[in-house]
Amino acid sequence: NAGVTQTPKFRVLKTGQSMTLLCAQDMNHEYMYWYRQDPGMGLRLIHYSVGEGTTAKGEVPDGYNVSRLKKQNFLLGLESAAPSQTSVYFCASNSGRAGDTQYFGPGTRLTVL
């Protein structure tokens, strides 16, 4: 039982390049989330999904797109990376039952030059 995994762990992009971050969970969770973490700002929700085939915008969705084609996977895409997207990205999941724990992945450190 690996929990929540994220690939890649590190990535450096040039401005304008695109990339996709992959999140996978093996806990059969309904809900999945993408956050970004920046110094002094806590974790901010980018997009989330409450089930396979569904996605919704969070607090800071601009410049990102997501897809949830399979229940266990949640993809975060950057179509045209900008230096402001330099951050640590965390994926999380939970069962969807009220008050259930959100389980976080180990994070992806992204640098955009």
Added chain:
Amino acid sequence: QQQVKQSPQSLIVQKGGIPIINCAYENTAFDYFPWYQQFPGKGPALLIAIRPDVSEKKEGRFTISFNKSAKQFSLHIMDSQPGDSATYFCAASSHGSSNTGKLIFGQGTTLQVKP
């Protein structure tokens, strides 16, 4: 708009001390208040959580105190140890009819416990 405000930003205590981290929220619909612990290079992990129907919850050396009327809650770490050195985040969520499990996080507190 920051709905959960956390303080202090950083905290240094001696081993055995009792660090206290405070959070204040605005949305009275919040009904679930977890604390997360994060070590460098790792993802946050749930430490302890409370619902507003109780004023205090203890799990080992960690205690949450909750003041519903003041819309504040705090984390106390009893007999703190160097291994408690980490970043702590408070959070809040609402589980109403549109339950999405979304968490609103505070800004985080970096705790250092000196030996």
